[in-house]
Amino acid sequence: MRLDVIFRVAAKIFIPFILVFALYVQFHGDFGPGGGFQAGVMAGAMVIFYAIIFGLEAAQRIVPPRLVELMVPAGVAIFAGVGVVSLLFGGNYLDYSPILHDPVHAQHIGILLVEIGVLVTVSGTMVAIFYTFIGRGR
Amino acid sequence: MDVIKTVVEHYNHWIIIFLLVSGLYIVVARGNMVKKLVGLGLFQTSVYLLYITPGKILGGTPPIIAEQYSVYSNPLPHVLILTAIVVGVATLATGLALVVRINEAFGTIEEDEIFAGEEDE
Amino acid sequence: MIAANLPALQVVLPLLGAVVCAMVRRGPLAWGVALVVSLAMPLIAVGLLIQVLDGSTISYALGGWRPPIGIEYRIDIVNAFILLLVSIIGAVIMPYAKASVEAEIAPDRQPWFYALFLLCLSGLLGMAITGDAFNIFVFMEISSLATYALIAMGQDRRALLAAYQYLIMGTIGATFYVIGVGLIYTVTGTLNLADMASKVGEIENSRAIIAALAFLTVGISLKLALFPLHVWLPNAYAYAPSMVTCFLAATATKVAVYLLLRYVFSIFGKVFVFADLPLPEIFLVLSLAAMFGASIVAVFQEDIKRMLAYSSVAQIGYITLGIAIANKLGLTGGIVHLFNHALMKGALFMALGAVFYRVGSVKIDDLAGLGQRMPITMGALVLAGLSIIGVPGTVGFISKWYLGLGALEHGWWWLVFLLVLSSLISVVYIGRIVEAVYFRPVSSAAKRATEPPLSMLLPTLLLVASTVYFGIDTAASAGIAGRAAELLLAGLR
Numbered sequence: 106m107r108l109d110v111i112f113r114v115a116a117k118i119f120i121p122f123i124l125v126f127a128l129y130v131q132f133h134g135d136f137g138p139g140g141g142f143q144a145g146v147m148a149g150a151m152v153i154f155y156a157i158i159f160g161l162e163a164a165q166r167i168v169p170p171r172l173v174e175l176m177v178p179a180g181v182a183i184f185a186g187v188g189v190v191s192l193l194f195g196g197n198y199l200d201y202s203p204i205l206h207d208p209v210h211a212q213h214i215g216i217l218l219v220e221i222g223v224l225v226t227v228s229g230t231m232v233a234i235f236y237t238f239i240g241r242g243r
Numbered sequence: 244m245d246v247i248k249t250v251v252e253h254y255n256h257w258i259i260i261f262l263l264v265s266g267l268y269i270v271v272a273r274g275n276m277v278k279k280l281v282g283l284g285l286f287q288t289s290v291y292l293l294y295i296t297p298g299k300i301l302g303g304t305p306p307i308i309a310e311q312y313s314v315y316s317n318p319l320p321h322v323l324i325l326t327a328i329v330v331g332v333a334t335l336a337t338g339l340a341l342v343v344r345i346n347e348a349f350g351t352i353e354e355d356e357i358f359a360g361e362e363d364e
Numbered sequence: 365m366i367a368a369n370l371p372a373l374q375v376v377l378p379l380l381g382a383v384v385c386a387m388v389r390r391g392p393l394a395w396g397v398a399l400v401v402s403l404a405m406p407l408i409a410v411g412l413l414i415q416v417l418d419g420s421t422i423s424y425a426l427g428g429w430r431p432p433i434g435i436e437y438r439i440d441i442v443n444a445f446i447l448l449l450v451s452i453i454g455a456v457i458m459p460y461a462k463a464s465v466e467a468e469i470a471p472d473r474q475p476w477f478y479a480l481f482l483l484c485l486s487g488l489l490g491m492a493i494t495g496d497a498f499n500i501f502v503f504m505e506i507s508s509l510a511t512y513a514l515i516a517m518g519q520d521r522r523a524l525l526a527a528y529q530y531l532i533m534g535t536i537g538a539t540f541y542v543i544g545v546g547l548i549y550t551v552t553g554t555l556n557l558a559d560m561a562s563k564v565g566e567i568e569n570s571r572a573i574i575a576a577l578a579f580l581t582v583g584i585s586l587k588l589a590l591f592p593l594h595v596w597l598p599n600a601y602a603y604a605p606s607m608v609t610c611f612l613a614a615t616a617t618k619v620a621v622y623l624l625l626r627y628v629f630s631i632f633g634k635v636f637v638f639a640d641l642p643l644p645e646i647f648l649v650l651s652l653a654a655m656f657g658a659s660i661v662a663v664f665q666e667d668i669k670r671m672l673a674y675s676s677v678a679q680i681g682y683i684t685l686g687i688a689i690a691n692k693l694g695l696t697g698g699i700v701h702l703f704n705h706a707l708m709k710g711a712l713f714m715a716l717g718a719v720f721y722r723v724g725s726v727k728i729d730d731l732a733g734l735g736q737r738m739p740i741t742m743g744a745l746v747l748a749g750l751s752i753i754g755v756p757g758t759v760g761f762i763s764k765w766y767l768g769l770g771a772l773e774h775g776w777w778w779l780v781f782l783l784v785l786s787s788l789i790s791v792v793y794i795g796r797i798v799e800a801v802y803f804r805p806v807s808s809a810a811k812r813a814t815e816p817p818l819s820m821l822l823p824t825l826l827l828v829a830s831t832v833y834f835g836i837d838t839a840a841s842a843g844i845a846g847r848a849a850e851l852l853l854a855g856l857r
Contacts, residue, residue: 142325175387178382178383178384192369197369197427198376199427199428234340238339241343263543270532280532283532286539293547297550320549323498327501327542333509334505338531345524
């Protein structure tokens with residue numbers, strides 16, 4: 106009972122920081138090590154951590170399986186969609202330069218958007234894998 | 244003397260070869276399906292080293308433009324290996340999902356037990 | 365705007381289609397999306413082929429970054445041919461898939477099935493279209509992972525084992541490919557295939573390049589199921605769902621053959637392959653082993669899908685025999701057999717899928733007497749089987765004709781004799797099927813069988829008709845294959 110209390114309190118303190126760090130890694134991907142995949146894994150690990158400490162049902166109330174199933178293709182749609190937007194603005198596929206008035210800013214925005222797509226898909230996939238493996242045999 | 248110098252200079256390649264061969268050996272020699280996947284992961288790790296270790300230029304800095312530095316380490320292998328790591332993770336996840344299903348369908352994950360069961364049919 | 369961006373659309377449309385299928389909840393709706401996307405693919409492929417028929421090359425810079433720094437999609441007549449093949453097979457198989465998938469896959473899994481199929485299609489098309497070595501690996505793994513999951517959806521529990529075995533071997537093959545690319549990158553400093561070709565041609569005597577060639581060849585041979593690396597294929601084809609077997613048999617190994625052609629002829633051709641290393645001899649021996657060994661094993665199978673899987677290994681031996689002969693006629697034979705085998709095996713597995721739909725089994729004893737119950741389907745099966753044997757008037761004969769002509773140009777009479785001998789072995793196993801279907805009393809399993817629904821029958825008949833049509837009018841298939849062979853061999857000089 107005592108150890109259980111320690112885990113629960115510590116988890117409640119840690120989890121917001123994990124999310125903040127994941128977002129930090131996500132947005133600093135162009136300046137240092139980081140990017141969508143690393144941030145996605147950390148965000149997924151946060152949900153898994155919560156599920157391990159508080160139980161699968163509690164985690165599935167916060168992050169429902171249906172939402173996770175939608176996140177996986179949604180991230181791919183964001184990434185591919187940015188490429189299609191580039192096509193509509195007259196450039197080649199995934200050529201971010203024509204999207205805005207200034208090519209440098211456009212590249213920045215384009216990379217940011219595709220990395221968000223990667224974040225959504227990767228975190229969704231990690232949580233989906235966890236839900237699937239844990240949900241069997243119950 | 245020359246031979247020793249060559250061997251020591253290429254220590255990264257010796258490590259790569261060792262990991263590669265031991266990973267392949269585990270895949271071939273072990274019948275447990277999860278152990279095969281572990282061997283596969285080890286084999287893929289050696290490939291990551293094969294790309295990254297030649298990318299480091301001795302005396303090179305991280306590839307961020309600054310006035311006082313002119314020699315940069317090559318950033319391209321890192322990007323390639325990030326892709327390869329993601330592919331490896333996806334393969335491992337698929338493999339483990341298959342192992343879970345095989346365990347439910349056959350009751351075991353040892354290859355010899357499964358094939359012995361199949362022979363009797 | 366659409367015309368200029370056709371190369372990107374060829375790969376992106378199936379990807380977006382897969383995303384839509386994954387978000388849709390109902391099977392028939394996902395099938396509709398997959399149908400629309402796969403019918404659009406041949407149109408794009410024809411549009412690309414028309415532009416390169418005169419021998420020019422399309423270069424499409426992805427992301428606006430020009431090659432060799434950026435990834436480019438590079439299309440010439442060789443890969444336009446492969447793109448056309450894969451997209452046509454994908455388009456023909458989608459109408460067939462509706463009934464077959466509804467019978468074999470659980471309803472809540474059907475949207476995921478179609479999403480995986482479109483991902484596999486996108487990966488195969490991407491492998492063929494891209495001109496960057498590492499991009500090939502990415503698309504190879506996209507299609508392979510989708511394939512493992514598709515095979516595991518088979519009804520028999522041994523499908524899981526088959527998928528696992530294919531996963532282990534396929535990942536080893538892909539990793540060997542990556543090792544080869546890594547070695548080339550360390551020596552030449554580029555990943556762009558065209559740039560690589562010019563740089564490798566200048567290098568004199570490099571052990572790293574020879575090692576890279578070895579790793580690349582072994583890795584790609586694992587994917588194309590060259591004997592003795594074919595072990596995953598019979599299980600994977602036998603236990604996968606019918607539609608998956610049909611699609612894989614017609615496309616997956618063919619794209620791997622294209623990769624082999626690209627590396628052996630365009631990139632490594634100049635100095636190493638046909639001067640120092642005995643690569644043609646190795647391919648010759650392995651091809652002959654595949655042709656004979658696999659055909660003989662096929663004769664003794666009870667499960668017809670397994671029998672045809674071993675037959676596929678033998679037919680891949682014919683394709684690599686074309687590579688080993690390595691003159692214009694032989695290479696034309698190999699490349700045109702890519703096309704012909706896809707048509708033949710596609711038709712055969714489609715007919716078998718229709719049999720499975722009605723009878724519920726593909727064991728040879730359960731098919732006894734089916735010629736009376738399902739005459740049209742069995743007629744299609746036998747006609748495609750005649751094509752495998754190589755009867756004149758069918759596509760099988762065309763490929764063997766060119767291979768024989770290529771061998772004669774070298775003066776290899778013994779090879780022509782071996783070609784005829786291996787065709788005789790295929791008479792035996794096709795003959796077993798014919799004997800069971802027409803000359804035995806109707807089995808209990810086949811008693812209530814009737815013709816399959818039109819949505820399954822028409823694509824089967826279309827493919828069988830094309831095996832006869834392209835066997836008589838070869839201007840399109842053999843003509844394009846000849847021009848592709850010329851282009852590849854020009855890299856050798």
